[in-house]
Amino acid sequence: MSYAPVTALMRGLKVLEAVNRLGPARLTDIQAATGLPKASTLRVLDTLRHGGYVTVTPDSREYLVAARTLSLSNNYRADEALLAVAAPILQELREATGWPSDLAFYQAGKMVIADTNRRPGSFSVNRKVGTRVSVMLTAIGRVYLSFCSDAERADIIDTLVASDDRDEVGAADHKAVATMVEQIRTRGYAINERESVHTIRAVAVPVLHDGQVLCSFNVIGLAQAVPMADFEKTYIPMIQAARQRIEAALSSRSE
Structure with missing residues (x-):
């Protein structure tokens, strides 16, 4: 069954995965890892910050996953x-x-x-x-x-x-x-x-x-x-x- 994925959601998840994998990471590093335009990457990061999933260090402007991301794995159980x-x-x-x-x-x-x-x-x-x-x-x-x-x-x-x-x-x-x-x-x-x-x-x-x-x-x-x-x-x-x-x-x- 074919479907049309929600592009904005997929971009958000891609950025969140990059922050989780690279963090602490600067905007340019996250952009390079995702292949998204700089403006889109920054907009997604700001949205994730607003939602409590990403935080940024005030001095170096590096992004890190925030505590709320822990809730995403509450029900995950590997075999x-x-x-x-x-x-x-x-x-x-x-x-x-x-x-x-x-x-x-x-x-x-x-x-x-x-x-x-x-x-x-x-x-x-x-x-x-x-x-x-x-x-x-x-x-x-x-x-x-x-x-x-x-x-x-x-x-x-x-x-x-x-x-x-x-x-x-x-x-x-x-x-x-x-x-x-x-x-x-x-x-x-x-x-x-x-x-x-x-x-x-x-x-x-x-x-x-x-x-x-x-x-x-x-x-x-x-x-x-x-x-x-x-x-x-x-x-x-x-x-x-x-x-x-x-x-x-x-x-x-x-x-």
């Missing part, structure tokens, strides 16, 4: 059973590889980080629980898109195309998406070769249960530290083994 199983396994994976992992669910046009064992300051971009990241530009997004059902994939593609999000423009190229999905399903994992953040590379796998993809997780490393060929050769067997352990534990719980 606690899945996280209880996955978190210790991913921590062991980090200790074995030396590199961190993110676990993410798909939600409303983005992958949402539900668990991460990154350490603050270890990367140029430090994702936190709740961070929303691109489907098309990340390994965790690509592998989820590739292993979900055909019906869900079609719905996701429709959502991404309708969003007019510049990070998701690749979704409109249906032939390229089909080729990507086939390649990822064949090899069993997805790659991000410095496409979302130029300093990092990542590989990601899906977590399946009863034939359905529940989430995806990755291993992230500094591009300058490990060549991609070595990254795949060394870490793919380890990340696949972690996936198998998570899926086996979920199956045991459901028996």
Whole structure:
């Protein structure tokens, strides 16, 4: 079913996400992150300030999310059973590889980080629980898109195309998406070769249960530290083994 999204609302949410991800951040940083005109960005920020969702420091004019944003997540609950199983396994994976992992669910046009064992300051971009990241530009997004059902994939593609999000423009190229999905399903994992953040590379796998993809997780490393060929050769067997352990534990719980 096609629909026309409320453009002003989508812009407001995009700005709020940028402030949450970047803050404290100046107007120019938020504008660059959203791709919106400066006047539109400022108008949205003023509206969010008026609503109590954003605040600004009086001295440096940097924007931060305000306490009211906490109310937006009051009823959000990630799959606690899945996280209880996955978190210790991913921590062991980090200790074995030396590199961190993110676990993410798909939600409303983005992958949402539900668990991460990154350490603050270890990367140029430090994702936190709740961070929303691109489907098309990340390994965790690509592998989820590739292993979900055909019906869900079609719905996701429709959502991404309708969003007019510049990070998701690749979704409109249906032939390229089909080729990507086939390649990822064949090899069993997805790659991000410095496409979302130029300093990092990542590989990601899906977590399946009863034939359905529940989430995806990755291993992230500094591009300058490990060549991609070595990254795949060394870490793919380890990340696949972690996936198998998570899926086996979920199956045991459901028996």
